[in-house]
Amino acid sequence: MKVEELQFEFNHLLPQQRQNKEKTHLGVAELSPSPVVCPDDDGDGGFETVIDGEDEDCFVQPMNFAMVDNGIFRSGFPQPANFSFLKSLGLRSIVYLCPEPYPEESLEFLKSSGIKLHQFGIDGRKEPFVSIPEDTVCEALRVVLDPKNHPVLIHCKRGKHRTGCVVGCFRKLQKWCLSSVFDEYIRFAAAKARISDLRFVESFDISSLSAHLPLSFTFSQRR
């Protein structure tokens, strides 16, 4: 079975299973998945509607969620269904990489959870229209590298391009070889991988940030 077929079956099956579970356990219409409006990833400033649900029995992770290192996480745009999971991470800060304003509901969640929002508005459009601003990525990385901000979640819209670039530059600071940095980028960006992002990461100069790298960050010195 090809992954396309698999994903079709998966996309087809899961929402129904989740809905059934909600009906069985909670039995109320107002708890069924509600649509959430979120900026889309085409970089054209458009929006899309995402259907998401919340389940008392399990945590719903934001798309493309993963642990980058101790106290550093990455993901796509968190939906209200993900708030209980984010709360469980004990986040102290969020590094948000898009220029669009944060949704009101999300701001309220951050406020009630004591999470500080650090916004770095990087345009999500592809080259040749837009290039990634190196100084903005540097500023975002300074927040990510400061343990006082941990646990921190880095996110953009889909957790692929802008997040992938910031994490890629972080890996260079950790002295990962480029092939492993790119392997990780491609794992998240998949069919949407952009060679312009890889070139950005490859040419990114870490020298101004090396002094900001806490000793505890390199694996060898952490233990």
Place this chain on the structure above:
Amino acid sequence: MKVEELQFEFNHLLPQQRQNKEKTHLGVAELSPSPVVCPDDDGDGGFETVIDGEDEDCFVQPMNFAMVDNGIFRSGFPQPANFSFLKSLGLRSIVYLCPEPYPEESLEFLKSSGIKLHQFGIDGRKEPFVSIPEDTVCEALRVVLDPKNHPVLIHCKRGKHRTGCVVGCFRKLQKWCLSSVFDEYIRFAAAKARISDLRFVESFDISSLSAHLPLSFTFSQRR
């Protein structure tokens, strides 16, 4: 640019770049990439030759390397080029999920680094020929869940199927919803994703392991 083209360019470009770097920095023939024989992933018991290199300037991660949680890592089969990186992780144990014996060179590395090998021989062939043994996965998870074994690296051959199943079951213990568990599995398995693996993870009964879950493992209780 499609990911296939990107990966072609990437595969084409990187080894040359790495070789050039080695030539420039180290300038010795015996340090250029040497082929390593490793079991392949078709489940037919065959082997393949992997070209890999080592660079004093940076760490070379095993394929599909990632952090699963604090003290828990996952990857494909580590090559000698990855040993310095593995050493930097301060690993205490390796959970190896294939029936094939560990290569002599790798055993020597484990011995010199004080890393304990826990082998759980799970046949890598696809259904309908072979099904994943639930009790073996349980045994492997007991090792993974025991903090006395941390930091621990879980690996099979490519870090896709067997490792993906064990990590998927681990996520169920962490109360991740199935859609996120599958999302993570597919991110590593990509075009090689197997619906039989997803079915295994979905039907895997965590009740016998819940008592083994250290409190510190759930995000909410860790902080």
